[in-house]
Amino acid sequence: MVDDPIDEPVDDDPIDTADLPPDDSLGDDEATHRGAFGEFGGSTGGLIERTFRERIVLVGVSLGGQDPDETDASLDELALLVDTAGADAIDRVVQRRVSPDPATFIGSGKAKEIREIAELHDADTVVFDDELSPAQQFNLEKILGRSALDRTAVILDIFAQNASTQEGKAQVELAQLRYRLPRLRGSGGRLSQQGGGIGTRGPGETQLEVDRRRLVRRVHKLEADLRKVQAHRETQSKARSRTRNHAVALVGYTNAGKSSILNVMTESDVLVEDRLFATLDATTRRLSLPGGENVFATDTVGFVRKLPHQLVSAFKTTLDVVRDADLLIHVIDGSGPDPEGCIDAVHGVLEEIGAGDVPELKVFNKSDLGNGSTVLADSYEGSVSVSAHTGDGIEELIEAIGDRVRTMTETADLLVPWDRGDILAAVHREGQVLSETAGDTGMSIRARLEPASLGALREYLVTADGPKE
């Protein structure tokens, strides 16, 4: 960055894909083009160097009347994110400002101060807790003489490391590309390893155009691929709704224990790790409830404060599961430092993905690590305290899920005459049959049905025992 010839602060330069000329320079190349990052972002595909542990200075800004404790908590989390990404946070700088500086976010005086701190520590990179515009990032790198990244870049980096399935990889790559595209011009050596073409004027501009076109094409390809996955998901979810099994989704802050809870509830072996964003792909398991009915339970990606919007939109297909669920099992680490802050952050993301109205059941996990979970469960009505490790409270949790699901359907007894095979089929299709007894005049069936189906079948009802047994 230091020897970059552009001295003037630059404006944001969002890419307008419509203006880009058609690209025929790629030819067959595209078919073998393995993600943009192998080419544009170095061999690891991440923004953070991993051949050694980078030394990182963190910068947080309390804007306006923001509580400094909040900034501090957010920086603690940023340190954890940096560590998960494989680097060491060695110092932190906190600044108070009324509003962000448009050119450098923190102001150029403060930036120079941070440069001195970074030099003192021999730091490789400065990571800002807030999202920097491409121009701010570019200008900061010039002043700091080293890479300036933001929280978004760090989270994207972790996601890139953790993605394992094709869909997960595609979603992460799409998010990374959307993040990188507007930053191509301002990017320094690390982001552009194409023979020094990027960031220089003259012939470099042409190279930049080529790079952009490639990335834009890649974005379109990924979007198309993900749309196909989404169409497939929709077919699956239609099939699911025909069987009338309810769907619950485990949501919550990253590392709260969602996968662990799914595992103990369904005796599965979904990956559990003491690291942020261990789960990126949705896994669905059948969960048998005490009343005999089944629900589909899906484990989902964890949330975090200031989750990058690029990721939220790229993970749309995964997160649709959450929006379409009948019930959310909101897992909270009851032993964590700020459970309430985590709850708020999760609610924020749920709103963002259109799942704000899905009913939720709060589950305070890790009750084996102190009484935090039980105290919290007492203060939130209808919530449960559990430990995925010891199994404490899991039975109660499953019962609570059963109770909540039961309020969504009604149990009814029906008598279906033998000559009405069509009605018999309809009961099976639309409801969950709990028992069937062959009688003289027809089949006696006890089934859970949604109010609409119940209405259509009322002719065959023997009793309907209301929403709860």
Ligand SMILES: Nc1nc2c(ncn2[C@@H]2O[C@H](COP(=O)(O)OP(=O)(O)OP(=O)(O)O)[C@@H](O)[C@H]2O)c(=O)[nH]1
């Ligand atoms: N002490 C204790 N640790 C737990 C409990 N449940 C989960 N953990 C630990 O918490 C860490 C995270 O658990 P996961 O189940 O991977 O959490 P997650 O919510 O799925 O996390 P992400 O997928 O990364 O968002 C792991 O180290 C677990 O062993 C619990 O009840 N007690």
Ligand SMILES: [Mg+2]
């Ligand atoms: Mg998980």
